[in-house]
Amino acid sequence: MNLAALDLNLLVALDALLREGNVSRAAMRIGLSQPAASHALQRLRDLIGDPLLVRTGARMELTPRALALRAPLAQTLEQVRALFVAEDFDAAHSERQFRLMMPDLAVELLMPSFMGKVTKLAPHVRIDVVPWRGPAIFHPEFARTIDLVISIGNAFKGFHRQLLYTDSDALAVRRGHPVGTKLKQRDVFLNARHVAVIIRGQNEDLIDTWLRSKGIERHIALVVPGYIEALHVAARTDLVAFVPRRLIAALARQLSLITIAPPLDPGIDEQFMFYPTRAQMDPGSIWLRKLMLETGRELDRERRKAS
Structure with missing residues (x-):
């Protein structure tokens, strides 16, 4: 079969037909007219080489081939949807490991409060702080392992910058x-x-x-x-x-x-948070950045109170 010529909308129509066992209800399920759903069914019959849905008296019934397709098709469509929809980051159950690079003063000022939040919200997440290195020795191979950088206003290639405190x-x-x-x-x-x-x-x-x-x-x-x-x-x-x-x-x-x-x-002095461009839309990275920003904002609030 030539997959390049396959209309993936037919798989959605097939899923609806297999779930409903009825052309009219399948059409309503996916927002098609009944003639369009009937046309899709005919194309599917030609493609698969099986009638899929046959009339038995006053009712329509799925063929054995159609019944066999129902579960694997549903699983396949779910996997296809997952390609386009980012998974949520379940902090409470995640065992993800994040690598942060920061100088010792940032560890001293940020990490006690930050880790208090992590422990409460994501008890199974692990945070690794690695030795700080400047942009001149921040090689691409090393950069790919880093989820967050805390630094003064340097420029780290491939990373976005956001003021922290x-x-x-x-x-x-x-x-x-x-x-x-x-x-x-x-x-x-x-x-x-x-x-x-x-x-x-x-x-x-x-x-x-x-x-x-x-x-x-x-x-x-x-x-x-x-x-x-x-x-x-x-x-x-x-x-x-x-x-x-x-x-x-x-x-x-x-x-x-x-x-x-x-x-x-x-x-x-301005201390910045840098995060990888590649992880800009990653739910786990978004969660990590939000938590670090909250920690940085707390430092600034404490400073304003003290002054």
């Missing part, structure tokens, strides 16, 4: 730091020894990129690959960490840190 940068020092609040003064800030954060895939701390644009260089004594490491070092030394303000607030009590306003204000 905003932040600002401040200085973090240990309680009892010898110069403490004097770091608000530019000369004290420049004479202090700093811990810089250079994340994988970056050439320097983004703060230093910004400072250099102002013609300023700070004294970097130590470079670490993560923000949390920078805060741990600042908590146990006299080094100064210039990091996102939200992260300082999250760990201030635990690490005995204080927040100092810098002598120069870098302005607002």
